[in-house]
Amino acid sequence: MTDSLTGHGDRPRPRLSPASIASVAVGxxxxxxxxWVSMALLVAGISTLPALGSGLLLLLPWLLLMQLIARIERRRAVAIHGLRVILPAQRRSRRRGAAGWLQNRWYELGTGAFWRGVLHHHLAILVTGLFFLAFVALLWCGWKGAEISLVHGPVELGSRELSRVALAVLASVSVLLAAVMLGLGALADRGLARVLISGSEDDLREQVAELAERRQGAVDAAAQERLRIERDLHDGVQPRLVTLAMTLSIARSAIRADPDRAERLVGDAHAEAKAVMTDLRQLARGIHPAVLTDRGLDAALSALAARSRIPVGLEVDLSTAEGPVLDREREAVAYFVVAEALTNIAKHAGATRAEVTVTRGPEVLHVRIRDDGRGGARVHRDGLSTGLAGLTDRVRATGGVLELSSPPGVGTDLHAEIPLTSGPTADRALARPTTEETSR
Structure with a gap:
């Protein structure tokens, strides 16, 4: 995804401030x-790569450090210069732990924002450092001029003599130019940050690509839902309605010749009509359950756990006061993640127990479902078993991610992260599923 970092309510800051002046001194x-240490590591690492790749021992720590420095430079641009920084879309690993962290670091190396941050870091040091050295040199000249004027008096330069007044003027001009060097250094630092790390047309194009990705997720989820409804109507409700119509037709034909049989048939039709109504209610619950609207996510999940054919341990914590309101769309996504997961567990997992945990953070709703079944679940889109694929699309349409871990013989762990805001989230990007769903 993309994110924008702003400073103090987006109010523009002065181009020159004590902090920007201090940043020149730090430069x-x-x-x-x-x-020079950074440049030496880079040059030494590249030059020793042909030696059986030994240069990687220098380049890898340097690249990891540069990733940290690029983040610090973005924060510095916001804090000191008040710039608006756009963080472009970036792929995120679907793995957990150290493997996921390493893969995220690898993905970051392929982004233009990272390399622009590296270039900005070194150029900013070079430019501000040169201005600061000029400041020090001019300040030293002013100090020496004032010292000579006060202590030694007039100075002869060749055939000319500089009076005390002339020396004082030269000292004052040097000090003034030194102050100008600091100001120019701060402005140059701001200009480099604006050009290299505050965002570009490439960032906007990546934002458009990310929005297209999320839109496709919504389209795919809607298509999966439409196919499910069509399948349920065709395979479930429609045959029962045909049977009901046939029963009533037979009852109408027998109402005069055999009233007792007609009465039995009408009773059967009445029972069948009630069963069809139950099927329709179940179908409507699959679209958007009424309990979710009436009583909220906690009660709806409790009802799911109570109806499950296997024991389900449920833990729901939505008490976080901070962050945005949990809206109806995200409640529905969380509900269907749990509903589809429990259905899959009951049908395929061979599990004896499932655990459902729903917790809310300041920005993200976490939904985790675990079971102790046979494992081996995958996400696939072959049109035969697309339940997890539909859930992936639902979650992706909200800007979230769905992670599946299902080693054979160990059980399945399904984890959904659903952002609570419709806008972009920092340092998070989505990738299409790379695994395939199979029967467990």
Missing amino acids: GLLLCTWF
């Missing part, structure tokens, strides 16, 4: 120290 110190 001077870094130019004399870290800049």
Whole structure:
């Protein structure tokens, strides 16, 4: 996804401030120290790559450090210069733990934002450092001029003599130019940040691509839902309605010749009509359950757990006061994630127990379903078993991710992260599912 970092309510800041001036001094110190260390690591790492890849021992730590520095530079641009920084879309690993962290670091290396951040970091040090060195040199000239004027008096330069007044003027001009160097350094630092890390047309194109991805997820989810409704109507309700119509037709034909049989047939039709009504209610519950609207997500999940054919341990914590309101759309997505997962567990997992945990953070709703079944679940889109594929599309349409871990013989762990805002979320991007669903 994309995100925008802004400083203090998006109010524009002065181009020159004590913090921006101080950043020039820090740039001077870094130019004399870290800049050369960084460049030495880069050059040494690249030059020793042909030696059986030994340069990776230098390049990998340097790249990891640059990723951290790129984030710090973005925060500095917001805090010091008050710039609006757009974080472009980035793929995120669907794995957990150290493997997922390493894969995310690899994905970040392929983004233009990272390399622009690296370039900005070194250029900012170089430019601000040179301005700071000019400031120090001019300040030293002003100090020495004032010292000579006060202590030694007039100075002869060749055939000319500089009076105390001339020396004082030169000292004052040097100090003034030194102050100008600091201001120019701060403006140059701001300009580099605006050009390299505050966002570009490439970032906007990536935002459009991400929105297209989410739209496709919504379209796919709607198509899956339509196919499910058509299948349920065709395979369930429609044959029962045909049977009901035939029963009533036979009863109408026998109402005079055999009233007792006609009465039995009408009774059968009445029972069948009530059964069809139950099927329709179940179908409507699959579209949007009434209990979800009337009593909320906690009660709806409790009803799901109570109807499950296997024991279900349910833990729901929606008490976080911070963050946006949990709206109807995200409640429905969380509900259907749990409903489809419990259905799959009952049909395919061979499990003896399931655990459902729903917790709300400040920005994300976490839904986790575990079972102790045979495992081996996958997400596939072959048109035969598309339940998890439909859930993936539902979650993706909200800007979230659905992670599936199902080693054979261990059980299944399904984890959905549903953002509570419709806008972009920092440092999060979506990728299409790469696994395939199979019967367990």
